[in-house]
Amino acid sequence: MTKTPKIVYTKIDEAPALASYSLLPIIKAFTKTSGINIETKDISLPARIIANFPDNLKADQKIPDNLAELGALTQQPEANIIKLPNISASIPQLEAAIKELQEKGYDIPNYPEEANTDTEKELQKRFAKVLGSAVNPVLREGNSDRRSAASVKQYAKNNPHRMGAWTSDSKSHVAYMQGGDFYGSEKSICLDNATNVTIEFADEAGQTKVLKEKTALLKGEVIDASVMNVKALRKFYAEQIEDAKAKDILLSLHLKATMMKVSDPVMFGHAVEVFYRDVFEKHAALIKELGVNVNNGLGDLYAKIQNLPADKKAEIEADIKVVYEKQADLAMVDSDKGITNLHVPNSVIIDASMPVVIRDSGKMWNPAGKLQDTKALIPDRAYATIYQEVIEDCKKHGAFNPATLGCVPNVGLMAQKAEEYGSHDKTFIAPANGTIKIVDEAGNCLLDQKVETGDIYRACQAKDAPIKDWVKLAVNRARATGAPAIFWLDENRAHDAQIIKKVKVYLPEFNKEGLDIRILTPVEAMRVSLERIRNGEDTISVTGNVLRDFLTDLFPIIELGTSAKMLSIVPLMCGGGLFETGAGGSAPKHVQQFLAEGHLRWDSLGEYLALGVSLEHLANAYKNEKAALFANTLDHAVSKFLENKKSPSRKVKELDNRGSHFYLAMYWAQALAAQNIDAELQATFANVAKEMEAKETTIIQELNDAQGEPVNIGGYYLPNEELAAKAMRPSATLNAIIDAI
Numbered sequence: 001m002t003k004t005p006k007i008v009y010t011k012i013d014e015a016p017a018l019a020s021y022s023l024l025p026i027i028k029a030f031t032k033t034s035g036i037n038i039e040t041k042d043i044s045l046p047a048r049i050i051a052n053f054p055d056n057l058k059a060d061q062k063i064p065d066n067l068a069e070l071g072a073l074t075q076q077p078e079a080n081i082i083k084l085p086n087i088s089a090s091i092p093q094l095e096a097a098i099k100e101l102q103e104k105g106y107d108i109p110n111y112p113e114e115a116n117t118d119t120e121k122e123l124q125k126r127f128a129k130v131l132g133s134a135v136n137p138v139l140r141e142g143n144s145d146r147r148s149a150a151s152v153k154q155y156a157k158n159n160p161h162r163m164g165a166w167t168s169d170s171k172s173h174v175a176y177m178q179g180g181d182f183y184g185s186e187k188s189i190c191l192d193n194a195t196n197v198t199i200e201f202a203d204e205a206g207q208t209k210v211l212k213e214k215t216a217l218l219k220g221e222v223i224d225a226s227v228m229n230v231k232a233l234r235k236f237y238a239e240q241i242e243d244a245k246a247k248d249i250l251l252s253l254h255l256k257a258t259m260m261k262v263s264d265p266v267m268f269g270h271a272v273e274v275f276y277r278d279v280f281e282k283h284a285a286l287i288k289e290l291g292v293n294v295n296n297g298l299g300d301l302y303a304k305i306q307n308l309p310a311d312k313k314a315e316i317e318a319d320i321k322v323v324y325e326k327q328a329d330l331a332m333v334d335s336d337k338g339i340t341n342l343h344v345p346n347s348v349i350i351d352a353s354m355p356v357v358i359r360d361s362g363k364m365w366n367p368a369g370k371l372q373d374t375k376a377l378i379p380d381r382a383y384a385t386i387y388q389e390v391i392e393d394c395k396k397h398g399a400f401n402p403a404t405l406g407c408v409p410n411v412g413l414m415a416q417k418a419e420e421y422g423s424h425d426k427t428f429i430a431p432a433n434g435t436i437k438i439v440d441e442a443g444n445c446l447l448d449q450k451v452e453t454g455d456i457y458r459a460c461q462a463k464d465a466p467i468k469d470w471v472k473l474a475v476n477r478a479r480a481t482g483a484p485a486i487f488w489l490d491e492n493r494a495h496d497a498q499i500i501k502k503v504k505v506y507l508p509e510f511n512k513e514g515l516d517i518r519i520l521t522p523v524e525a526m527r528v529s530l531e532r533i534r535n536g537e538d539t540i541s542v543t544g545n546v547l548r549d550f551l552t553d554l555f556p557i558i559e560l561g562t563s564a565k566m567l568s569i570v571p572l573m574c575g576g577g578l579f580e581t582g583a584g585g586s587a588p589k590h591v592q593q594f595l596a597e598g599h600l601r602w603d604s605l606g607e608y609l610a611l612g613v614s615l616e617h618l619a620n621a622y623k624n625e626k627a628a629l630f631a632n633t634l635d636h637a638v639s640k641f642l643e644n645k646k647s648p649s650r651k652v653k654e655l656d657n658r659g660s661h662f663y664l665a666m667y668w669a670q671a672l673a674a675q676n677i678d679a680e681l682q683a684t685f686a687n688v689a690k691e692m693e694a695k696e697t698t699i700i701q702e703l704n705d706a707q708g709e710p711v712n713i714g715g716y717y718l719p720n721e722e723l724a725a726k727a728m729r730p731s732a733t734l735n736a737i738i739d740a741i
């Protein structure tokens with residue numbers, strides 16, 4: 001490899017973006033002495049909007065399509081990308097970001113919620129590129145290896161976080177459909193030969209309409225099709241709403257409307273309509289006229305009644321109140337502000353929300369601001385059952401004790417838009433009763449699904465090479481750790497049955513002698529993994545893309561208190577490395593707190609760990625000894641950081657994100673000063689360490705003094721660079737030391 005060693009550090013959104021204003025200058029200052037180039041690429045939500053709508057922008061407003069550039073980079077062996085979590089925008093978030101850009105003088109068109117004309121359809125198509133989970137699928141050109149670093153796991157055992165107690169009489173449970181869902185209807189095949197397919201809808205009269213012109217499929221690719229029957233879905237919601245009322249527990253809905261950006265908002269919308277049925281029926285004509293989109297939540301109704309005459313608005317608000325009096329209480333997202341689980345589709349995201357329910361004794365917040373048992377609606381059976389298994393385990397054995405738990409790392413099939421998370425361009429709402437077919441070039445129907453008007457149809461792909469790579473990664477991890485590896489696959493699910501066949505073909509190609517490798521259904525795999533972690537034993541979960549996402553929040557939240565502390569490595573199939581920071585998101589609640597009181601509780605541990613493995617990867621790829629030294633000393637610094645408990649606190653006027661960066665920097669400088677492999681670095685950083693030690697009290701004082709007041713960073717989605725940097729670097733003493741390196 002001849003090019004200059006380079007690490008690309010992504011610029012993103014919300015809390016981790018704020019943290020970067022403080023952390024990046026430190027990383028750049030430290031590594032610049034080594035000839036490693038740290039380049040930033042802006043792939044934040046506003047940057048992606050700007051890149052996709054340059055038409056009316058001034059030259060100095062334009063931002064190149066960094067995401068496409070990074071996507072191309074993943075195909076090069078020298079790729080070394082540190083990817084921080086970004087916003088996966090729901091429509092309300094997208095609209096808010098557009099509004100902010102427009103207010104700042106960016107001539108960006110509005111998002112057309114309803115596309116009737118060709119222009120509107122074209123606009124919607126262009127916006128689809130920035131909607132939902134639009135970054136990760138482009139960069140994830142490899143499978144995922146998520147686990148906790150040994151030092152982080154040990155820290156969690158020594159300092160167990162609080163886990164809410166569980167009792168056997170908890171009324172909390174997961175409710176899922178018994179039929180008519182994706183799980184029940186799924187059909188799947190593996191292709192003998194490459195082909196191009198068309199997805200077509202045929203109505204009952206035999207009239208056909210092309211839904212998707214062309215999808216290229218490779219030899220050995222698994223393709224499946226399934227349907228969510230909306231009649232069955234709405235019946236399920238109605239029954240469960242009644243049942244929650246009868247059991248006197250909260251009602252909550254857990255979906256992934258961000259990542260599953262086409263199917264899940266529709267499932268969310270049906271829940272809103274069924275729950276607030278009396279309002280939607282009584283005011284049907286007006287609601288239609290106002291253009292309320294239920295898929296955006298009750299928040300959209302509230303937004304659109306704002307300009308109605310006062311009495312009409314009051315009437316609708318009163319009718320909403322009557323619904324609350326009559327129905328089961330909804331789980332709240334913000335009980336102070338009266339924001340419920342059904343307000344917007346992006347505030348209850350299943351991978352993060354269900355583990356928190358489990359951490360909090362099976363409870364969620366009720367309208368009175370108290371924790372209460374909940375019914376968790378997860379309509380589709382494909383993955384709902386694993387959460388019920390955890391709940392049953394907790395009811396039987398009580399809360400998990402992080403001091404003694406083993407771990408459940410994950411090897412996830414993710415590359416090349418595998419499975420449901422790559423299905424958006426093949427997801428359709430059935431226009432009428434009929435059949436949706438996948439037809440090959442020769443006109444053969446490969447898969448057909450009967451649909452009724454409004455049903456959600458979904459086709460998914462999983463390519464052969466990534467599947468084989470995933471099996472290999474699982475065997476490698478089992479070999480490296482000695483832990484059993486369990487493939488979570490359900491032979492009663494059509495798609496999984498195909499994957500099981502492939503796993504059985506590929507496993508013998510790798511040396512699995514002496515390894516314990518099993519295939520169990522997700523429920524059995526959960527049972528075994530939970531029994532083992534309670535015994536302090538480790539078990540590798542080897543899963544598809546959705547369970548990868550779900551389990552890498554669930555187990556870290558149980559084991560470590562948060563998924564932010566995970567190592568999240570993506571060995572790219574072309575030889576490069578993508579290093580994601582943590583497994584969690586962009587923590588909007590943290591930004592709210594920062595803006596209100598100047599305290600940022602975001603923990604950048606995930607970033608430190610990602611930087612460590614990124615430097616290690618670079619050291620190996622370029623035989624770069626300085627990079628190896630930086631990686632090694634950073635590792636020491638992280639251990640000391642944990643030992644000395646320098647993570648940010650949650651409370652204002654205590655150490656926050658910025659102070660935690662100072663300590664990381666000081667420990668890193670000390671470790672570089674203590675080594676004797678590179679005399680030049682030793683000398684440089686001995687001085688840095690000495691200065692930091694001498695000025696520790698002043699620096700911490702300056703950082704704490706900056707807290708306690710509201711902060712203005714000149715925007716939410718597109719903050720003002722200077723204001724944000726100033727807010728995140730308030731210690732002149734620390735800045736002087738860093739800038740002088």
Ligand SMILES: NC(=O)C1=CN([C@@H]2O[C@H](COP(=O)(O)OP(=O)(O)OC[C@H]3O[C@@H](n4cnc5c(N)ncnc54)[C@H](OP(=O)(O)O)[C@@H]3O)[C@@H](O)[C@H]2O)C=CC1
Binds near residue numbers: 086087136352562603
């Ligand atoms: N890889 C990616 O790009 C990902 C992006 N997302 C996006 O992030 C947004 C928010 O998603 P959400 O599901 O609420 O998940 P988050 O992970 O942002 O938030 C869940 C909670 O986890 C805790 N948390 C997460 N990261 C940290 C950290 N570094 N330090 C301390 N605590 C942390 C916080 O708990 P507390 O409030 O108790 O402090 C936070 O409120 C969405 O837009 C989503 O699409 C989500 C997942 C991954």
Ligand SMILES: O=C(O)CCC(=O)C(=O)O
Binds near residue numbers: 087088133259
């Ligand atoms: O891309 C996203 O929206 C979320 C990704 C995520 O949750 C994960 O990979 O764990």
Ligand SMILES: [Mg+2]
Binds near residue numbers: 549552553583
């Ligand atoms: Mg996740």
